[in-house]
Amino acid sequence: YIPGASYKCYLYDNRDRLVFSQDAEMRVRGEWNFFKYDIYDRPIIEGINKASEETLRTVLSQQTIYGENRGGSLHGYTNLTSPFVTTSQCLNIMYYDDYNWPGQSDVAYSEDDLLSNSITDNVINLSTGTKTRVLGGEGEQWLLEAVYYDKEYRVIQNVRQLYTDNTLSTPPSVETEFTKPVPVVYDKYIRQSYVTMDLLSNIDMPDCIN
Numbered sequence: 001y002i003p004g005a006s007y008k009c010y011l012y013d014n015r016d017r018l019v020f021s022q023d024a025e026m027r028v029r030g031e032w033n034f035f036k037y038d039i040y041d042r043p044i045i046e047g048i049n050k051a052s053e054e055t056l057r058t059v060l061s062q063q064t065i066y067g068e069n070r071g072g073s074l075h076g077y078t079n080l081t082s083p084f085v086t087t088s089q090c091l092n093i094m095y096y097d098d099y100n101w102p103g104q105s106d107v108a109y110s111e112d113d114l115l116s117n118s119i120t121d122n123v124i125n126l127s128t129g130t131k132t133r134v135l136g137g138e139g140e141q142w143l144l145e146a147v148y149y150d151k152e153y154r155v156i157q158n159v160r161q162l163y164t165d166n167t168l169s170t171p172p173s174v175e176t177e178f179t180k181p182v183p184v185v186y187d188k189y190i191r192q193s194y195v196t197m198d199l200l201s202n203i204d205m206p207d208c209i210n
Contacts, residue, residue, distance in 0.1 A: 009053065013060050017041060019082065020049075020056050032056065034083050038096070039067030045075065047090040049083045059083070075131060076102045088140060093131040097124050099146065104129060107146040107159040117150040119157070126153065134163055 006024035011032075013019050020032045030052070036045035045068075059082045072078035075093045079085065095101040098121070107129070109119055127147060134141040145160035 011053070011056055011060060013063060013066065013082075015041065015066055019060060022053075034085065034089075036077070036081060036083075037067055038077075039069060041067070042094070042096060044068060044077055044094050044096075045085075045090050046092040047085060049085055049089060051083070056083075070101075091133045091135075094127065095129040096127055099123075099128055101129055103131065103142070103144045104146060107144045107161060109146075109148050109157060110159065117154075117156045119148050120151045120153075122151070123149055123153075 006027075008024075009020075009022045009027070010018055011020040017037055018035055020034055022032045026032065026048075030050050032049050032051065034045075034047055034049045035043055038044050063082055065080045068074075068077045068079070068081060070076060070078075073087075074085070075087060075090060076095070077093075095104075126149060129144065129146040132143045132145075134143060141163070143161045143163055145158070147155055148157040148159075150156045
């Protein structure tokens, strides 16, 4: 219960994963936030669904499939687990393991911004991209973002779309170059004292912890 905001309701599946949540305003509209997972229990799709609490509890108790796979028509995923939704009900999509997801070419790795770090395609268990629904816009529009890594699994480039005046645009990518391992220094109380990082400008960057 949240003072001044009534109570929130959470429903979990047989794997103890949060699948539905609802606040007081959503309760008035009969809506629930939903969360879908892949076969590795990673969150992949979030959105809004309409149903009664009794119906959702029954569906969750009878569920026998617990994860989605790639390759389906629901933003690149299957639609086998509760709730069974349409693409228009989804708000956030998360991708992992590779770059073979719908729309990735719109936020592709920029060779023009290539630094000395080389990109790797070995991104198993890493987050590689997201899609975020634009609310209040004309039609169904999405903002895409992709994350690229080097062979040591460090982020070296991030490419995302921006939303301006009802149009989508892809700005210049953000890159990071790592030149050597990052040392971390601790004081006698085992508190982090400072971190030295070599970036493009090769400037030492101590933090403010003394």
